[in-house]
Amino acid sequence: MARVVVDVMLKPEILDPQGQAVVGALPQLGIENVRSVRIGKHIEIEFDGEADLDRAREIADKLLANPVIEDFTLRVEELEEADR
Amino acid sequence: MARVVVDVMLKPEILDPQGQAVVGALPQLGIENVRSVRIGKHIEIEFDGEADLDRAREIADKLLANPVIEDFTLRVEELEEADR
């Protein structure tokens, strides 16, 4: 079996307050060497049968990402039987 | 330069209303061959200098993932100069 993984990220020029909040909290953990944190979405799509990259791209393009503010990447991930 | 990518997903037994809502919307796009969609977070951490996997794990564990309901995976991603 296989699934398609779509990662959706805010475009670099769009403010990511969530990522900034994490960066802001790091000094409390004593962590000083982080330059930036960006937070996006990780989406796993499982198909009946074969992983359908074209369909997945269509879903990502129309639904999962808003092209005005977000970019996405797409990849097929092979699953072992016992995987979730 | 390198960054650490953290993917945070709800544990498999936890209800994922977000993914469920997307599955519910797919027929409106004429897509019928999707079995399931699970939605989590995709986080990119950039360090000053080397990618620091241990630090990243600590950040993921303490700030990015909620161990009661989420699991995470971690990997280093090499970046080309021009990458986002």
Add this chain to the structure above:
Amino acid sequence: MTATPRTNESVVAPAPVDRPDEVENPTPAATVAETAGESVTVDVTDAAISPYYDEGPDTVERAAGTPDEDQPFLELGLRDDEYARIRQILGRRPTQAELAMYSIMWSEHCSYKSSKVHLEQFKAKAPKSDRMLAGIGENAGVVQISDTLAVTFKAESHNHPSFVEPYQGAATGVGGIVRDILAMGARPIAVMDALRFGAADHPDTKRVLPGVVAGVGGYGNCLGLPNIGGEVVFDPCYQGNPLVNALSVGVLPVSRLQNKAAAGTGNVVILLGAKTGRDGIGGVSVLASATFESGSEGRRPSVQVGDPFMEKLLIESCLEVYDAGLIVGIQDLGGAGLTCALSETAAAAGTGMDIDLDLVPLREPSMEPHEILASESQERMLLIVEPSKVDSVLAVAAKWGVLATPLGTVTDTGRLVIKWRGRPVVDVPPGSLADDGPVYARPLREPADLILLNADRAETLPRPKTGDELRATVLRLAASPNLCDKTWVTEQYDRYVLGNTVLAQPEDSGVIRLDEESGLGIALSLDGNGRYARLDPYNGAKLALAEAYRNVAVTGATPVAVTDCLNFGSPEDPTVMWQFAEAVRGLADGCQELGIPVTGGNVSFYNQTGAAPINPTPVVGVLGVLSDVTKRVPMGFSADGDVLILLGQ
């Protein structure tokens, strides 16, 4: 309150009686299996139980043939005598699924076994009222407020789940109480929340408070229910045990009142709403470990995750079903899931049921019968429908995109028979689960330190004497977490949605308009004072009642009914039990003196950290009626030159 779960709070193995030191407090670091519970740590791996079925499910037939098989009833929180009674009721050992059902329904949480004898006073002392259409024992109390309209309201706790997972714990607390209101036939129209946290600057508070507030807001806002008030109180006694009490109120035409009785042989039992998963299975997972010793990873009970969108669809479909007169009975699924809904609806009608568990839509196909029966998956309702109306009900559900699944039929056998894979795994009298649980008159003892606490009089404290001292005192008070502005919290709640909010934060009461023509409306306030109740639980409960009553009255409303949420430590501690008994007596007496009835509520025990209980915290909600909300009195001064008058001493 009857022998039924009055709350959707997570039901796990109840505390083993007489072993108070085992009553532990959940810690966030521990696994959910150990912590999602009401009170008690059940170490799944330690349960030394032999796998006891090798050829298929533990059926009724198999149970009858293997009377001597060891059963983990102690691990499930049942006492020896309770287990013996179950065997006596059934005339055999219970099956695995039956054992799970009894352990849930006879838990403190569902059976009210420790509180029942005290709560009777609410009925006994209740003033006669012809407004009451439904009272204690129903999903929520219903009060008639005009010729055609009635209001239903109730408060409930979700304390322990909110400590484990603050956001989801609080969110599902709101979701649960809203379903109670919905089950009475009402459209939910508002929520309130009374919150207690540890010291404001404690790290745990920093973890718990933002999540709880976001959860209350996230669920209520997404459901479209205005939040019209509540409380935020900080006290170190709640450090390891915050309180999340939610109240919901709804309105219905008197003629739409619903009940939970599964009446009418041949009627169809329909499950409406979300799929069933391994949510909050808690202590019952001990049974899973009995069968699957390895690979229990994926079998761990999981935190309940709320889906307010599903709940919104559930509300709309239920209301449409009510208005079309399509159902005979309805019950929400809360803490004890299908177990409670099936047994209560059948018990209420004195009927039986034949249920096919294979029909329940599952999120995880590998679920065992006891897991399906114990699951606390949110956003589900059970409907009883005449066969000729089943199609119409399914059509309404389809319109709203909600799953609706017939699971079986009502019978006249007086037995709740549940089949799985074609064979009966449950065959019990439903009343034995719902009504005939154990009842205990637990020992009471006044706390030894009470005299000393009371001897430490406020008069001994230094008083500000100069203007500067007075100024410093006022500033300190104004800046203290318990008195300072609560906007950080209340801004996260939608108070405008539905367009009928007449008063909300920062007013003393919330006021909601019910009828745009006549201006008929209601006022609600939710109050409690744990510190006072610690010093004097009898008067502390009265004080909470009086405060809520006054808050409602000053808006111009006439107070008409009371709900409560009684948060206490372990009932096995006689001093806690004494606090509880005193508080109940105080509330019942107070209601009698004020002439308004308690119409429902909730008891939450085992709120403690180690051996230290929280301050006894009875939280009281009072409902009032305004015949014309345009005449309400807000708390702000309205015009220059207004005269100030102090009433009372």
Add this chain to the structure above:
Amino acid sequence: MSMRIGVVTFPGSLDDRDAQRAVRIAGGEAVSLWHADADLHGVDGVVLPGGFSYGDYLRCGAIARFSAVMESVVKAAHDGMPVLGICNGFQILCEAHLLPGALTRNQHLHFRNRDQWLRIESTGTAWTAGFEAGQEILIPVKNGEGRYVADARTLDELEGEGRIVARYVRGNPNGSERDIAAVRNEAGNVVGIMPHPEHAVEALTGPSVDGLGFFTSVLAHLGAHA
């Protein structure tokens, strides 16, 4: 004859009844439209109300955009029908590309409900013609994802063409770029606004009655063009 204003109910719409009430108080006839029904039932204008359409778990408005009714609304909007998107409705209009930009997570990451001052910047729309330019109004804001963003060019364009309909004043509740609270399309028939005018139409329940102006404006506009 009173004008008919449709109010769309998506699964998860919450302020639909409030929007209907506002239409009625303004003197119009409110017509309830259903997300799965492409028929606009002959209405003269449409309101997309606030709420969490389809749960809005993925991204606000992302799924609603694909509903049957939206196809008709998009078409009618292009033909000049007045359309007002409030809060979630604004998000849907952006997702449907009837308006530029997008609404993202509030900068402070919290849901925020407060009474908010706005300045009306453009009265050249069907929904704001009844206000005075520069008029300050007080209406509730309540959202978790209300921060308006667009690229700098789009923002400059909006400013240049006078298409910013309202700005937050006396404090920006969500970090919106250039304090933008409401924008319009070129023609001025489509307006998206983050705060809630429908919650400020009665003195009893709102912080003011300033919101009524949006609804009376559109009725007057329709009357004049009838």
